[in-house]
Amino acid sequence: MLEDLIKKEVERQNQDLGLIPSENYASPRVLKIMGTPLSNKYAEGYPGKRYYQGMKWVDKIESYAIELAKRVFKVPYANVQPHAGAIANLAVYLAFLKPGDKVMGMSLDAGGHLTHGSKVNITGKWFQSVPYTVNKETEMLDFDEIRKIALKEKPKLIIAGYSAYPRQVDFKEFKEIAREIDAILLADISHIAGLIVGEIHSHPYPYADVITTTTHKTLRGPRGALLMGKEKYAKILDKAIFPGLQGGPLEHVIAAKAAALEEASTKEFKEYAKKIVKLAKAMEEEFLNRGYRLVSGGTDTHLLLIDLRNKGINGKKAAVLLEKNHIIVNANSIPFDPNPPTKPSGIRLGTPMMATRGMEVDDAKYVVELIDRALQGEDVKEEVLNLTKLYPVYEESV
Numbered sequence: 001m002l003e004d005l006i007k008k009e010v011e012r013q014n015q016d017l018g019l020i021p022s023e024n025y026a027s028p029r030v031l032k033i034m035g036t037p038l039s040n041k042y043a044e045g046y047p048g049k050r051y052y053q054g055m056k057w058v059d060k061i062e063s064y065a066i067e068l069a070k071r072v073f074k075v076p077y078a079n080v081q082p083h084a085g086a087i088a089n090l091a092v093y094l095a096f097l098k099p100g101d102k103v104m105g106m107s108l109d110a111g112g113h114l115t116h117g118s119k120v121n122i123t124g125k126w127f128q129s130v131p132y133t134v135n136k137e138t139e140m141l142d143f144d145e146i147r148k149i150a151l152k153e154k155p156k157l158i159i160a161g162y163s164a165y166p167r168q169v170d171f172k173e174f175k176e177i178a179r180e181i182d183a184i185l186l187a188d189i190s191h192i193a194g195l196i197v198g199e200i201h202s203h204p205y206p207y208a209d210v211i212t213t214t215t216h217k218t219l220r221g222p223r224g225a226l227l228m229g230k231e232k233y234a235k236i237l238d239k240a241i242f243p244g245l246q247g248g249p250l251e252h253v254i255a256a257k258a259a260a261l262e263e264a265s266t267k268e269f270k271e272y273a274k275k276i277v278k279l280a281k282a283m284e285e286e287f288l289n290r291g292y293r294l295v296s297g298g299t300d301t302h303l304l305l306i307d308l309r310n311k312g313i314n315g316k317k318a319a320v321l322l323e324k325n326h327i328i329v330n331a332n333s334i335p336f337d338p339n340p341p342t343k344p345s346g347i348r349l350g351t352p353m354m355a356t357r358g359m360e361v362d363d364a365k366y367v368v369e370l371i372d373r374a375l376q377g378e379d380v381k382e383e384v385l386n387l388t389k390l391y392p393v394y395e396e397s398v
């Protein structure tokens with residue numbers, strides 16, 4: 001029964017055209033490593049300072065993962081234990097803030113993450129959120145406005161990094177603002193880590209004091225996260241993860257993170273990162289040709305945020321309609337969305353999964369055509385299935 005359901009899901013991943021910008025297809029090697037008996041080992045603590053015996057090999061594996069993370073991200077400190085991006089971010093709060101302290105991240109509806117101070121998240125309940133948003137006209141970061149809020153509110157922590165922002169981030173500008181008020185700057189590069197490692201986007205280090213990233217988005221590793229940054233914060237950040245927030249680390253996932261970081265060091269990975277943006281640019285052009293309004297006018301990342309209000313359909317309805325045609329996107333709010341999050345005005349889609357599958361610019365343009373026709377009520381199921389059949393992701397045996 002369980003095996004059947006898993007098989008069905010793998011089949012679905014092969015057949016569907018995955019366009020969710022926060023998802024990807026980890027390599028068979030990464031997946032295989034996650035299924036090893038490393039999962040059995042308790043390893044509270046850090047390499048060389050454990051609370052359990054039998055650490056001879058696991059210490060070597062975790063040390064290797066740490067070294068790789070430092071090398072790949074060109075940072076002096078890395079912690080490979082965070083179970084998820086949300087936990088890595090929470091560790092930063094725990095390390096630098098007290099409950100009630102002010103934190104400044106982008107509001108959720110403008111493209112920030114829940115853990116950047118949203119009311120429904122612990123970061124908005126236990127800390128005082130003084131959010132910034134994007135400029136109403138340009139729908140891009142407005143550093144004059146961000147500086148104004150920062151100088152007025154003096155948050156202890158400033159967060160740069162987003163879940164639905166289609167433009168490159170200038171971390172240096174953020175650093176200058178953080179420096180003026182002596183705030184800690186956190187770069188949450190969860191979405192763009194692969195683009196940074198691939199040297200497509202500029203690097204947040206050394207501007208950011210701390211960097212968090214998930215490992216399963218553009219980085220294309222196992223589900224999990226990394227916590228990195230300046231050497232001087234190593235101790236308090238390590239302590240915030242363990243014993244502050246977590247118990248035993250997931251060593252099978254840590255080994256899989258190491259495998260993903262090995263992949264990220266290759267020439268092929270750079271090509272993949274380049275391809276992600278190239279495909280997104282091709283989709284941008286094709287959407288604009290077809291009269292779609294793109295938030296901020298376009299993209300220079302892996303993702304596009306499409307305002308569907310001039311197309312007479314809301315984001316939720318569009319996402320459901322597309323799923324019926326085997327195209328998987330997110331319904332998503334747009335900045336200053338007049339509609340509620342249950343019926344947002346936009347959809348969010350991205351190209352990392354297409355790039356991993358090996359799709360080309362012509363495919364990306366064809367995908368936009370298929371989306372456009374599907375949104376007009378046409379049945380494009382067979383065409384989508386024919387396309388994905390050309391670019392299979394996993395063998396039956398996974």
Ligand SMILES: *Cc1c(COP(=O)(O)O)cnc(C)c1O
Pocket residue numbers: 022083084085086087089112113115161162163188189190191214224225
């Ligand atoms: C995805 C994401 C996270 C959270 O990652 P989880 O692993 O889902 O907890 C944090 N920050 C940003 C910007 C993200 O996009």
